[in-house]
Amino acid sequence: MKQKSVGRVETYKFAIDEDLKLSSGKTLSNVELAYETYGELNSEKTNAILVCHALTGDAHAAGWHAGDVKPGWWEMVIGPGKALDTDKYFVICSNVLGGCKGSTGPASINPETGREYALDFPIITIEDMVHAQKKLIDSFGIEKLLAVVGGSMGGMQALQWTVTYPDMMKKASIIATTARSSPQQIAFNEVGRQSIISDPNWNGGEYYDKEKSPEAGLAVARMIGHITYLSDESMYIKFGRDLQDKDELSYDFTLDFQVESYLHHQGESFVKRFDANTYLYITKAVDYFDLSINGSLVDGLKDVKTKFQIISVDSDWLYPSDQSKDLLTALQTNDVEVTYSEVKSNYGHDAFLLENGQMNFLLSNFLHENIVDDLMETSVPTIDINTKIKDVAICMINSEVTHLPVVDDNNVLLGIVTAWDLSKSIAEDKNELKEIMTKGVRFCKASDSIEYIARQMKKFNISCLPVVDDDFKLEGTITTDQISHLISNY
Amino acid sequence: MKQKSVGRVETYKFAIDEDLKLSSGKTLSNVELAYETYGELNSEKTNAILVCHALTGDAHAAGWHAGDVKPGWWEMVIGPGKALDTDKYFVICSNVLGGCKGSTGPASINPETGREYALDFPIITIEDMVHAQKKLIDSFGIEKLLAVVGGSMGGMQALQWTVTYPDMMKKASIIATTARSSPQQIAFNEVGRQSIISDPNWNGGEYYDKEKSPEAGLAVARMIGHITYLSDESMYIKFGRDLQDKDELSYDFTLDFQVESYLHHQGESFVKRFDANTYLYITKAVDYFDLSINGSLVDGLKDVKTKFQIISVDSDWLYPSDQSKDLLTALQTNDVEVTYSEVKSNYGHDAFLLENGQMNFLLSNFLHENIVDDLMETSVPTIDINTKIKDVAICMINSEVTHLPVVDDNNVLLGIVTAWDLSKSIAEDKNELKEIMTKGVRFCKASDSIEYIARQMKKFNISCLPVVDDDFKLEGTITTDQISHLISNY
Numbered sequence: 001m002k003q004k005s006v007g008r009v010e011t012y013k014f015a016i017d018e019d020l021k022l023s024s025g026k027t028l029s030n031v032e033l034a035y036e037t038y039g040e041l042n043s044e045k046t047n048a049i050l051v052c053h054a055l056t057g058d059a060h061a062a063g064w065h066a067g068d069v070k071p072g073w074w075e076m077v078i079g080p081g082k083a084l085d086t087d088k089y090f091v092i093c094s095n096v097l098g099g100c101k102g103s104t105g106p107a108s109i110n111p112e113t114g115r116e117y118a119l120d121f122p123i124i125t126i127e128d129m130v131h132a133q134k135k136l137i138d139s140f141g142i143e144k145l146l147a148v149v150g151g152s153m154g155g156m157q158a159l160q161w162t163v164t165y166p167d168m169m170k171k172a173s174i175i176a177t178t179a180r181s182s183p184q185q186i187a188f189n190e191v192g193r194q195s196i197i198s199d200p201n202w203n204g205g206e207y208y209d210k211e212k213s214p215e216a217g218l219a220v221a222r223m224i225g226h227i228t229y230l231s232d233e234s235m236y237i238k239f240g241r242d243l244q245d246k247d248e249l250s251y252d253f254t255l256d257f258q259v260e261s262y263l264h265h266q267g268e269s270f271v272k273r274f275d276a277n278t279y280l281y282i283t284k285a286v287d288y289f290d291l292s293i294n295g296s297l298v299d300g301l302k303d304v305k306t307k308f309q310i311i312s313v314d315s316d317w318l319y320p321s322d323q324s325k326d327l328l329t330a331l332q333t334n335d336v337e338v339t340y341s342e343v344k345s346n347y348g349h350d351a352f353l354l355e356n357g358q359m360n361f362l363l364s365n366f367l368h369e370n371i372v373d374d375l376m377e378t379s380v381p382t383i384d385i386n387t388k389i390k391d392v393a394i395c396m397i398n399s400e401v402t403h404l405p406v407v408d409d410n411n412v413l414l415g416i417v418t419a420w421d422l423s424k425s426i427a428e429d430k431n432e433l434k435e436i437m438t439k440g441v442r443f444c445k446a447s448d449s450i451e452y453i454a455r456q457m458k459k460f461n462i463s464c465l466p467v468v469d470d471d472f473k474l475e476g477t478i479t480t481d482q483i484s485h486l487i488s489n490y
Numbered sequence: 491m492k493q494k495s496v497g498r499v500e501t502y503k504f505a506i507d508e509d510l511k512l513s514s515g516k517t518l519s520n521v522e523l524a525y526e527t528y529g530e531l532n533s534e535k536t537n538a539i540l541v542c543h544a545l546t547g548d549a550h551a552a553g554w555h556a557g558d559v560k561p562g563w564w565e566m567v568i569g570p571g572k573a574l575d576t577d578k579y580f581v582i583c584s585n586v587l588g589g590c591k592g593s594t595g596p597a598s599i600n601p602e603t604g605r606e607y608a609l610d611f612p613i614i615t616i617e618d619m620v621h622a623q624k625k626l627i628d629s630f631g632i633e634k635l636l637a638v639v640g641g642s643m644g645g646m647q648a649l650q651w652t653v654t655y656p657d658m659m660k661k662a663s664i665i666a667t668t669a670r671s672s673p674q675q676i677a678f679n680e681v682g683r684q685s686i687i688s689d690p691n692w693n694g695g696e697y698y699d700k701e702k703s704p705e706a707g708l709a710v711a712r713m714i715g716h717i718t719y720l721s722d723e724s725m726y727i728k729f730g731r732d733l734q735d736k737d738e739l740s741y742d743f744t745l746d747f748q749v750e751s752y753l754h755h756q757g758e759s760f761v762k763r764f765d766a767n768t769y770l771y772i773t774k775a776v777d778y779f780d781l782s783i784n785g786s787l788v789d790g791l792k793d794v795k796t797k798f799q800i801i802s803v804d805s806d807w808l809y810p811s812d813q814s815k816d817l818l819t820a821l822q823t824n825d826v827e828v829t830y831s832e833v834k835s836n837y838g839h840d841a842f843l844l845e846n847g848q849m850n851f852l853l854s855n856f857l858h859e860n861i862v863d864d865l866m867e868t869s870v871p872t873i874d875i876n877t878k879i880k881d882v883a884i885c886m887i888n889s890e891v892t893h894l895p896v897v898d899d900n901n902v903l904l905g906i907v908t909a910w911d912l913s914k915s916i917a918e919d920k921n922e923l924k925e926i927m928t929k930g931v932r933f934c935k936a937s938d939s940i941e942y943i944a945r946q947m948k949k950f951n952i953s954c955l956p957v958v959d960d961d962f963k964l965e966g967t968i969t970t971d972q973i974s975h976l977i978s979n980y
Contacts, residue, residue, distance in 0.1 A: 024741035119743070123742060123743075182722060183722075183728075183731065184717065186731075186747050187713075187749050187753055188717060190745075190749070190753060194709070194757075198706035219684070227678060232673075235672070240673065249778055251514035251515075253687075257680075259676050259680075260677070284743070287746070290731060
């Protein structure tokens with residue numbers, strides 16, 4: 001499978017031309033979303049996939065900006081030949097409402113005051129983020145997304161999409177997340193917020209025109225977050241108790257261990273690219289996220305219509321598999337089509353950004369519905385209705401097939417003759433092809449899903465189906481042999 | 491079982507009269523340790539148990555100080571009739587070196603400057619804490635502790651004792667801890683330290699004479715710690731997603747959820763009772779803790795001689811059971827006597843402070859070696875060597891026993907006669923007691939351990955043993971029936 005990048009990309013801006021009504025009851029005007037797209041939207045506008053980003057992500061999910069030293073955050077699965085195959089799909093990713101990477105958030109200018117919103121920015125929810133994204137999707141004229149995909153907070157958005165706009169997508173892939181934030185998740189977020197708010201440089205959120213911003217508080221918040229994204233085991237593998245740039249313990253308060261140095265680096269680099277107030281707003285949105293109704297997820301998800309994929313990570317202790325299984329059970333109770341997979345990984349929560357093989361395998365299997373067209377044999381020998389039986393047999397032997405479609409002069413399918421039919425001709429002294437061939441045969445279309453066709457062939461005990469177009473002209477054949485090869489690729 | 495408190499207690503001070511040489515190579519003078527004791531040291535000084543406290547604990551492990559609203563931190567297991575039974579044992583607990591509850595630490599006055607040490611206090615290790623405790627134990631004239639017991643950082647100290655002073659204790663109970671801090675544990679500690687150090691009021695550690703201390707940073711550090719002490723499940727049970735003093739989400743940055751309010755309360759009350767610099771020093775000591783030698787725990791523990799009990803908690807994700815099992819394996823590899831138990835609890839790491847029943851059961855079973863004296867029957871019928879066979883039979887029937895000790899006028903044991911012997915007398919026409927009784931019988935002492943005696947009785951297929959004093963006078967008997975009743979109590 002080729003693994004290429006979408007290459008050079010740019011971030012665009014989309015201005016929402018109406019006021020956005022928020023969950024809090026407030027409204028927000030002049031909202032802009034930063035977004036990127038990869039691949040081409042097809043003429044039917046049926047191949048669009050919305051990717052939703054996690055807490056500190058952005059619209060730059062794949063490819064390279066000018067001067068980039070590393071590609072977008074989910075380059076691993078987005079690009080030609082990857083699970084989110086940009087040769088087939090049109091992938092859209094936008095920075096969330098409340099973000100600080102180009103979308104309207106607390107660091108944006110409040111049109112009413114001409115100054116940054118800071119804490120005048122209204123509290124936003126995951127549903128508000130999704131409402132804004134919907135406007136962006138509408139702007140492309142897309143009536144139904146092929147899929148919404150997201151991990152962590154991105155998974156919350158994807159899940160919210162299926163509840164708020166149940167007819168807007170065929171599929172949803174919900175990765176390493178929960179349908180409602182747990183008290184432990186809230187607790188970690190609150191400690192992060194408290195760390196920022198305790199920093200005197202936060203100054204009640206009014207630091208945009210000051211010399212100093214609450215970098216120390218934000219760095220600690222990021223360090224806490226980072227610990228929760230890794231598993232205990234991955235930290236052992238990555239750092240153990242190895243010392244940083246020294247052979248012996250320092251016996252002072254400098255950094256002794258590599259893991260300390262790593263965390264400091266994570267904290268320091270984060271404050272350069274992230275706004276502290278956005279951290280407050282977005283973690284609050286995560287805390288508020290709860291799709292249950294009176295505690296019942298079954299009730300909260302009773303109107304979803306989407307085909308679901310749920311993925312969790314066995315070593316993820318921040319969003320443990322049990323929370324994904326709660327979601328799975330609620331969907332199954334509602335008779336929703338859903339598959340669940342647990343990624344085996346040492347990486348912890350971050351596995352959805354790192355487990356290349358498993359993530360590509362699971363996502364591509366879910367997104368790519370193989371159709372007959374992908375597998376059918378088009379250069380199949382056919383025979384004329386007037387062919388003599390002996391010549392039919394010669395053709396069969398020479399072409400090494402057991403099924404020969406019988407067509408008229410316009411290639412319209414009349415029937416099929418098989419090795420079995422030829423045997424019958426000998427047994428019953430039949431000399432005419434039309435006497436022994438099977439008429440009114442089962443057939444399929446090139447656009448039929450392989451899954452469906454495979455079930456039909458099993459049901460009727462058929463090993464070869466002719467593929468016809470709308471005028472019943474033969475386009476090829478599909479055999480159980482070909483389908484089995486597909487399975488063996490996995 | 492009666493469950494009483496040791497009642498009113500006081501904290502005492504012990505001054506170490508020599509310089510303490512530290513792991514770092516530095517020395518510390520004028521070291522004082524705050525300590526408490528419960529129960530009475532016996533005249534042989536063989537009943538002392540040292541209890542070691544966790545990160546933020548102190549010497550006040552049990553009982554009540556004047557004005558206390560709650561008792562010492564391990565009241566649950568220390569007291570008359572409890573696992574650390576103060577009717578039997580002499581329990582000692584001291585505040586660690588580097589602490590802020592009466593022992594010498596960074597908030598103490600540096601005799602060289604007349605001011606608080608602050609960051610001039612040397613970095614200390616778990617081994618340094620143990621060295622200081624050893625001086626305290628020596629001051630009582632105790633040559634061998636009955637046991638060293640501790641959970642979390644207290645477990646590290648207990649473990650260090652078994653390595654540093656392998657002949658100084660009969661038993662060690664190592665609870666909810668590890669033999670070496672993991673990178674995840676180091677990471678959480680470093681974030682806590684960073685939170686304190688980032689607080690401008692920390693001021694390089696020089697805040698003792700300032701109006702403000704780094705309360706905000708210390709509170710965040712405590713909040714982080716507190717999350718790690720609880721399990722995800724216990725937080726669900728305790729808080730769920732319940733709101734605090736409100737019916738609806740606030741849509742602002744006030745505290746919405748009970749879990750947030752709880753954490754804030756924990757942070758706020760902690761800063762009133764704890765010194766920020768001590769938090770830095772003690773977490774550093776925890777990070778440095780590593781009993782392995784070149785990565786090998788087997789090597790690091792090769793000289794220990796103690797009988798070990800290891801206890802972990804199934805829901806403890808900060809000190810997960812796997813770390814206790816690593817310790818178990820290393821001890822077993824070294825052929826050390828060790829038992830391992832996993833407490834079943836939702837409480838997470840804090841279970842060792844909360845699981846009353848399981849902790850008392852496990853600790854008392856481990857600490858309390860039942861001896862013959864606890865179970866023996868003292869009012870047993872005996873017979874004189876000159877008793878006629880017929881009278882022996884009558885005595886046996888009337889007293890409903892199958893074993894009768896035979897004694898002389900001074901109650902010195904001469905032998906035993908059994909129902910079996912009487913049968914023999916009939917079969918062999920013997921008429922003298924001295925002809926049929928068993929002489930040179932096996933016997934035991936009242937101070938023998940039940941475990942040992944039970945093994946002996948099994949080995950020699952004996953159902954009743956006479957108990958004699960040093961002059962071989964009969965004190966009573968012990969039977970397999972009595973021993974089996976003991977087992978059935980558990």
